[in-house]
Amino acid sequence: MDIHNQVLRQLRNRRDGFSLEQPFYIDQDYYQLDLEMIWYRDWLFIGHDCEVAKPGNYVTLQIGDYPVLVIRGRDGEIRAFHNTCRHRGHRVCTKDTGSAVRLVCPYHQWTYQHDGSLMSARHMGENFDKSQYGLKPVHCRSVAGYIFICLAQEAPDFAPVHAMLEPYMVPHRLSEAKVAHQNTIIEKGNWKLVWENNRECYHCAGNHPELCRTFPEAPTATGVQGAADDPVIAEHWARCESAGLPSEFVMSTDGQYRVARMPLIEGAESYTMTGKRAVGRALSDDVKISHIGTMLLFHYPSTWNHLLGDHAISFRVTPIGPEETAVTTKWLVHKDAVEGVDYTIEELTHVWDMTNDQDRQIVEENAFGIRSPAYEPGPYSQAHEGGVMQFVEWYSNFMINRLQGDQAKLSVVA
Numbered sequence: 001m002d003i004h005n006q007v008l009r010q011l012r013n014r015r016d017g018f019s020l021e022q023p024f025y026i027d028q029d030y031y032q033l034d035l036e037m038i039w040y041r042d043w044l045f046i047g048h049d050c051e052v053a054k055p056g057n058y059v060t061l062q063i064g065d066y067p068v069l070v071i072r073g074r075d076g077e078i079r080a081f082h083n084t085c086r087h088r089g090h091r092v093c094t095k096d097t098g099s100a101v102r103l104v105c106p107y108h109q110w111t112y113q114h115d116g117s118l119m120s121a122r123h124m125g126e127n128f129d130k131s132q133y134g135l136k137p138v139h140c141r142s143v144a145g146y147i148f149i150c151l152a153q154e155a156p157d158f159a160p161v162h163a164m165l166e167p168y169m170v171p172h173r174l175s176e177a178k179v180a181h182q183n184t185i186i187e188k189g190n191w192k193l194v195w196e197n198n199r200e201c202y203h204c205a206g207n208h209p210e211l212c213r214t215f216p217e218a219p220t221a222t223g224v225q226g227a228a229d230d231p232v233i234a235e236h237w238a239r240c241e242s243a244g245l246p247s248e249f250v251m252s253t254d255g256q257y258r259v260a261r262m263p264l265i266e267g268a269e270s271y272t273m274t275g276k277r278a279v280g281r282a283l284s285d286d287v288k289i290s291h292i293g294t295m296l297l298f299h300y301p302s303t304w305n306h307l308l309g310d311h312a313i314s315f316r317v318t319p320i321g322p323e324e325t326a327v328t329t330k331w332l333v334h335k336d337a338v339e340g341v342d343y344t345i346e347e348l349t350h351v352w353d354m355t356n357d358q359d360r361q362i363v364e365e366n367a368f369g370i371r372s373p374a375y376e377p378g379p380y381s382q383a384h385e386g387g388v389m390q391f392v393e394w395y396s397n398f399m400i401n402r403l404q405g406d407q408a409k410l411s412v413v414a
Helices: 003-012 028-039 159-172 191-198 231-242 345-370 386-404
Strands: 044-048 057-063 066-072 078-082 097-099 118-120 137-143 146-150 154-156 177-187 257-262 294-299 303-307 312-321 324-334 410-412
Touching (some): 028 386, 044 057, 044 066, 044 324, 066 146, 146 159, 191 345, 191 386
Antiparallel strands (some): 044 146, 057 097, 066 078, 137 146, 154 410, 303 312
């Protein structure tokens, strides 16, 4: 039986409410199938508009076998390209971030414009047609300060994602924010384990003392399990919505992405040890009330986010191997907030620095145990792990559809 049919059979026969079978977390062939069916074919969060604020600003990243370049052009448009020179394949941009008047391949100096067109190629002869050798484009869309890319030749329609996320995100004006700090940690576990750990707070009381000062452990905080029936959450939604902040829980029909604004505990305003704001200057001048909690945004497979009154935090998940995942965290503040005056990096990042490292240890110990020949899928808590069950259900259904030949509406790359 080939790997496609084997995985399809296992997912069709999986036991609801239980974790996945061992190969889904450790096997190279299963990991490669995840890349081909999900990571190479769907929309992925890669960063923020403000990271490429000026023409020529660029960022690079690696998704599986694909090096990608994202750059803002002179016309203000943000575009993405395969970061592979059309001469002999050398990476055109070798740094993580930078700024360039033109994109010059270091190998033989083939030179490209910001729109990807080939400007010059030395000693290629009179009959060489530069117009045939521009950088290959990658689908790229921006919504309210968040940049998404899709590596596929044909991409799923981004319009539904844009329509759901934009109203919730626009009040925070993240297109005009700045990244105050960022870091990347490597978790020695499969990307699905990283997500499963993120999708519940069943583990929080015993593992996240810093986070539990401000973030509620209640399963309703995920939005998946009875949030609308929680009077505290319902009151919070009503208050925020009356101030022009969309807040109620909404989720795509396939469960891939969702947003909701959730209250923090005991009057807390931010993720700090005191619950007080970490940044003196509000993230957005358009948010007129305090105590707005955290606007949670999830988009499988690549990002979860917290948007608060004083700052925002984005998390990007990037698979590196079957048992290795990079998690990049970025803290965004108002573009005019001054470090040392309005905030300190220590206070801004402390809670999530600690939480990320604690989660890294959890994921790695989880992965260690799953490698055992004695491992078998175990039951999730119906009371506390609804978010995990929803993620595993999304993954299973998504993979089944793709393996069977998903006929979702697609758009051709421009």
